[in-house]
Amino acid sequence: MGYVSDPKSMNEINGDDETELGLRAVRLANYITFPMVFKAAIELGVIDTLYAAARADVNGSSSFLKPSEIATRLPTTPSNPEAPALLDRMLRLLASYSMVKCQILDGERVYKAEPICKYFLRYNIEEMGTLASQFILELDSIFVILAQLKDVVLEGGDAFARANGGLKLFDYMGTDERLSKLFNRTGFSVTEISRSVQRLRRS
Template sequence: MASGISRTPATGVTAGGGDDEEAAWLHALELISGFTVSMTLKAAIQLGLIDALTAAADGRALTAGELVAQLPAVDDAEAATSVDRMLRLLASFNVVRCSTEAGPGGDPLRRYSPAPVCRWFTAGDNHQGSLAPRLMLDVDEDNLSTWHQMAAAVVSGGPSAFERAHGMPLFEYMGTNHRFNMLFNQAMSQQSMMVMNKLLDRFHGFDGISVLVDVGGGTGVTLKMIISRYKHITGVNFDLPHVISQAPSLPGWVQGRWEEFPVQYAPVAVAKR
């Protein structure tokens, strides 16, 4: 096995630990800075970099400068440097692919193309679903603030970490914060779409059901996908008022709030997200 960090005595640096020790040290650094990957990916999505790489004609790899040319940047050169650093980080985590060639003056010029995981972070195919809204939810400042309350919630009991950060439970908070409510519903809808695409390809247990109730069905994506394939089913979508207010009204289903749950729907099948 190769040795760890080692220097000649003249440098004043003695031999370090073995491979296991160095690997543990590198792992510790990765744990400390793990948030940088999520936040950098968030910025790349917000800037449209992932969509631009995925949409590049003939799969052509793009430079940071070519990507920045599509942005309303004040200083293209400075922005290109920042984008290049962002994409180099994402390349080290196999989010994008990076190749290097000789640029003007002999300086290295990096080109980027999408890695397979990028398909789950694009906004293109609405039928496939995207994890981009889920990422935006998870790293949103309203969500991140709750993590700072975790230790206090563990030792003190009482309110949850979310309640400590926002003064009320999650679903009550969403009823008062339209922006966060939209963010949450978009994330759940897109993720439900991804799960249901797989489920409906493999599960065939809806044939004998005439009425299907989704309790806590969000904006109705799950029911919509089921009744689009099983057109004999009447779908009933129930959720909180601030959620139902954002759900579309579609033929073949009924929507209602918790406090309006009709007795006639009580014995029917229930689908859960």
């Protein structure tokens, strides 16, 4: 079925509709921000840090962490004094996508992992598959590939090969050990996720 547009004509859009359209346009224009911020949060260990706090909290009252607390618990402690402020901005965005919870405590924002975070753990606390490596892998190469999309549509060819000197994905991985390891880890993690889902369905 094809897309059915809103029957309103351009002249019938009222002020509220215009505001909604404007907000949607702004969101689309900034859409790329979320995956890049989420990728950084995974790589920094922010997601693992919040999820570990939630798992360790028995009563549910202390699993909300301040950005300054998160910074001190990261695998690599930031030397940047502005790190807590930057983490706060990142986490506010993630909260708007329901990846983390946000509350105000004593005038300061605090954050807690949402259940979905368990699927994006860098260090796999629950011994199940994680989609973190897949997310990082796709963002690692997707911009290079998509940058070629216009030319592929006009001229044809393989987007990855066009972006990498004629080498297709599997040939290129033979020259890039980091990407190869990330690709293999992604395959393993996705398999583990599938197995975990199957076990849950049978239980």
